[in-house]
Amino acid sequence: MMNSSGVAVLGRGLTVVRGGRTVLRGIDFTVHSGRITGLLGPSGCGKSTLMRAVVGTQARTTGTLEVLGRPAGHPALRSRIGYVTQAPSVYDDLTVRQNLDYFAAVLLPGRAARDARREAVARAVADVDLTSHADALAGRLSGGQRSRVSLAVALLGAPELLVLDEPTVGLDPVLRRDLWDLFHRLAADRGTTILVSSHVMDEAERCHRLILLREGAILAEDTPGDLRARTRSATVEEGFLRLVDAADGKAGERAGAHAEEKAEKSAGESAGESAEENAR
Numbered sequence: 001m002m003n004s005s006g007v008a009v010l011g012r013g014l015t016v017v018r019g020g021r022t023v024l025r026g027i028d029f030t031v032h033s034g035r036i037t038g039l040l041g042p043s044g045c046g047k048s049t050l051m052r053a054v055v056g057t058q059a060r061t062t063g064t065l066e067v068l069g070r071p072a073g074h075p076a077l078r079s080r081i082g083y084v085t086q087a088p089s090v091y092d093d094l095t096v097r098q099n100l101d102y103f104a105a106v107l108l109p110g111r112a113a114r115d116a117r118r119e120a121v122a123r124a125v126a127d128v129d130l131t132s133h134a135d136a137l138a139g140r141l142s143g144g145q146r147s148r149v150s151l152a153v154a155l156l157g158a159p160e161l162l163v164l165d166e167p168t169v170g171l172d173p174v175l176r177r178d179l180w181d182l183f184h185r186l187a188a189d190r191g192t193t194i195l196v197s198s199h200v201m202d203e204a205e206r207c208h209r210l211i212l213l214r215e216g217a218i219l220a221e222d223t224p225g226d227l228r229a230r231t232r233s234a235t236v237e238e239g240f241l242r243l244v245d246a247a248d249g250k251a252g253e254r255a256g257a258h259a260e261e262k263a264e265k266s267a268g269e270s271a272g273e274s275a276e277e278n279a280r
């Protein structure tokens with residue numbers, strides 16, 4: 001559902017420390033309602049950590065993080081957010097349908113909700129294109145099929161915000177395309193806000209908006225088109241690399257200027273010292 005402000009997630013000065021390391025460094029970012037926002041960046045840059053903070057499972061966060069108008073982690077958000085981690089969380093000894101029935105019973109308990117549960121399960125199985133495998137044991141599915149069962153579980157409660165941690169890893173190109181089509185249908189038809197991470201830059205082109213992360217800092221927040229135009233690049237990947245080089249260049253310039261300053265200072269000091277020596 002579209003948030004009246006058009007903002008689904010707002011982070012300001014978000015800092016996360018994990019195992020004594022600062023993994024997110026005071027970042028500011030916005031996830032727009034009803035849009036697909038891609039969270040992209042190299043392995044280890046902090047994508048999963050940011051997602052964990054958004055869904056409220058990340059300890060040791062500081063700064064502001066508002067999700068659907070509430071502070072991240074607020075109990076009222078649980079039923080409004082669907083979260084799919086990188087590791088599929090399904091019961092291997094249950095069929096696809098039994099997995100979904102189980103989670104539906106938690107989400108929509110009681111006899112009165114029986115029809116609603118059945119409908120929600122059938123819709124979620126169809127959404128991820130697993131109707132023909134509904135009675136197969138999850139343990140006998142391929143990796144890609146198992147991760148789609150996880151996605152179906154997340155879709156059960158028709159969440160307003162869907163947080164997907166690298167959902168297309170290990171999928172073949174056809175399945176990847178089908179999943180992206182599904183994300184677009186969810187955003188367009190149901191107004192679902194989607195925050196999806198990937199380190200495959202060609203997936204960036206399929207997002208409405210992008211957050212590019214590098215070493216725990218935001219490198220850019222833009223639409224793919226504006227990012228390409230601004231960096232005069234043919235692809236988002238090229239644009240990303242230009243921004244990395246520019247950031248490194250600036251860091252290099254800063255280091256260079258600092259080194260020059262230091263050299264001037266020490267030259268001044270040693271000139272002073274030798275003047276002193278001469279005066280002795």
Ligand SMILES: Nc1ncnc2c1ncn2[C@@H]1O[C@H](COP(=O)(O)OP(=O)(O)OP(=O)(O)O)[C@@H](O)[C@H]1O
Pocket residue numbers: 018019020021023041042043044045046047048049050199
């Ligand atoms: N449990 C943990 N304790 C301490 N540090 C951690 C922990 N989990 C992750 N980190 C560190 O936090 C940093 C960010 O990790 P994160 O998983 O958020 O990155 P990522 O961008 O999602 O990477 P990937 O694309 O490989 O999944 C990494 O440097 C990682 O080593």
